[in-house]
Amino acid sequence: MDSFTGELKVYENTYQTLPLPGKKFNPEAVNKIIQSTLHSRLQKTKYSAKESSQLIQSLCSELQKAIQALDYDRYKIIVQVTVGEMLGQGCFFGSRGLWDTQTDSFATYTFQNGSLYCVATAFAFFTP
């Protein structure tokens, strides 16, 4: 195991309890990203049991990278993607969060075509 021989930088506390102005999680911007990603990836996709699990994993990481690119400092981001086959069954999605309403939020979008539907949600928690 290599030992660290360089200089260890110690950072002082920033005492930041709220996100900086302009750096607060913006649900509308993230909604647009989710919408465009789902439309571009799924427009012509048919539901397939074998390929769906890989598809949603790659969708998850793509959405996560796109949200990271917006550079929301000190935010923990959770992206959840669900894909289901359209066979006329009933389905209901619900979620609740226990968070700080001033700083935390979520963005969601539902996409459907003839053979599948996809719900993608991104939750963001600020860590002071």
Next chain:
Amino acid sequence: MEDLQSSEEAAFVVEDVTNIIKEAIEVTLQQAAYHHSKVGQWTSNVVEQCLRRLTALNKPFKYIVTCIIMQKNGAGLHTASSCYWDNASDGSCSYRWENKTMYCITSVFGCMI
């Protein structure tokens, strides 16, 4: 020693949370048959019960609880999630339940403050 104990108590314990989810679902959906007019109520009940019990654990965590109730029809469903957080303190767990007429998949994500 006190610091070690407090960090263990404040960690996300997957077993405890899985039990909480399991009990919330069983209380709400036991012996129920899928009905489109009741699904909304059921989902709200499951999620709110989970949150109430998670709050009662008194840990310094922010939680998200999501619940999917789907009618049994032979249709396929896949769920995935990707989390950008601190692996040492944060965690998630998921529980799948079914009866003759429906599936219920509930996930809890917890992030330490």
